[in-house]
Amino acid sequence: MSRALRAGVATDVGPFRAVNQDAAFAASWGAAVADGVGGGPAGDLASAALVHRLVAGGPRVDGAEALADRIRAANWDLGAQVRRDPSLAGMATTFTGLWFAGDGEMLLLAHTGDSRAYLVRGGNLIRQTRDDSFVQALVDQGIVSAEDAMTHPRRNIITASLRGDATDLVRVSERVPVDGDRWLLCSDGVSDYLPDDAILGALQSYPDVVQSARALVELALEAGSRDNVTAVVCDIVDEVPEALRAPVFAGAAAARFLEGLDERAG
8 A cells, every 4th residue: 555644844943043944845755854054154055955956856766775875966966066166165964854665665764963753653752863963972872861961062063964975974764654653853953952742742732744843843942942943744644635745845945946056056
């Protein structure tokens, strides 16, 4: 049986940032969040360019290696933009995305950086990604507790991102889609400020995916998020209406379309 995503996205620049460097898209065949790395130049350009290049390849992906190759090609484009415009040197982005492979019987999860993926199944919230971050390494070593990691002063230091380099980490794994599963993809503006029980509550309280995504964004802002805040909520379903199959872009990906990217890079 072929499956699809019923996906909705919400984002907010937040009260402490001038530009939304988060880029996201939601479609019946895939969804993603990319977070331009703060402190570097053109983080919004990096996240938007990566998302648009991936979506431009079309919905069909044959498997994990094919998706990894597409991400590498989109990442190469980031490097090409830097080579054309050296002022962009250092721009980078995280990436966390879901994509159906082949006939929809396999779901692919791609992840680089500290944007996260969560799965709600059987009433439980199950984190599906490990942060590529300095603080996560401290947690893995038992130096910092998972609870303290949320408020650690160096929690925003990441150890992997997509920056246009051939050595950048590209990680894609396979998941079996199960009817009734609900996925969350989010930037650290959500996950750094909301505990698991708050995330689970928002995901369970709203049957509509867009309402659930908006609730998570609002909760993160109320919790004092000092970052851009983006959430994509996806339900595994048998079918979606035709009108919901095309990608919806949000954040930097909505502000910067392909023509604008090409003009900036030319």
